[in-house]
Amino acid sequence: xxxxxxxxxxxxxxxxRKNKMIELADGxxxxxxxxxxxxxxxxxxxxxxxxxxxxxxxLFNINDYWQPLIDMTNKMIDEGFxxxxxxxxxxxxxxxxxxxxxxxxYAAPSxxxxx
Numbered sequence: 001x002x003x004x005x006x007x008x009x010x011x012x013x014x015x016x017r018k019n020k021m022i023e024l025a026d027g028x029x030x031x032x033x034x035x036x037x038x039x040x041x042x043x044x045x046x047x048x049x050x051x052x053x054x055x056x057x058x059l060f061n062i063n064d065y066w067q068p069l070i071d072m073t074n075k076m077i078d079e080g081f082x083x084x085x086x087x088x089x090x091x092x093x094x095x096x097x098x099x100x101x102x103x104x105x106y107a108a109p110s111x112x113x114x115x
Contacts, residue, residue: 018040018043018044021040021044022044022047022052022053022055025055026055026103027055027056027057027058027103027106028040028041028044028055028056028057028058029057029058029059029060029099030057030058030059030060030066031060032060032062032065038069041057041059044057045057045089045090048089048108049086049089049109050111051111054108055106055108056091056102056103056106056108057089057090057091058090058091058092058093058099058102058103059090059091059092059093060093060094060096060099061092061093061094062094063094064094066092070090070092073086073087073090074087085109085110086109089108089109091103091106
């Protein structure tokens, strides 16, 4: 069983908000959303790539909502702009229990390198 705690903390800037989110969270899931959701997911995903955290990042892919982002990530890797080891770093599931199960077994890839 998973227990989710909610906490409300006021901060002055969006950057402070994201820092607090990363500090307090055990992992990150992008639900269906708009540009703010995409931006926040992109930041935590990028921070994971460069080793600022080792927490799982997931896309709750209801009705293939995130498929264009998944396709773009694959294109970046296929074109050589991103390393292959990051292809499956974002956990993609359309079932909440599968997403949580994948989070439990997540192992962060090694730090970004330019080899």
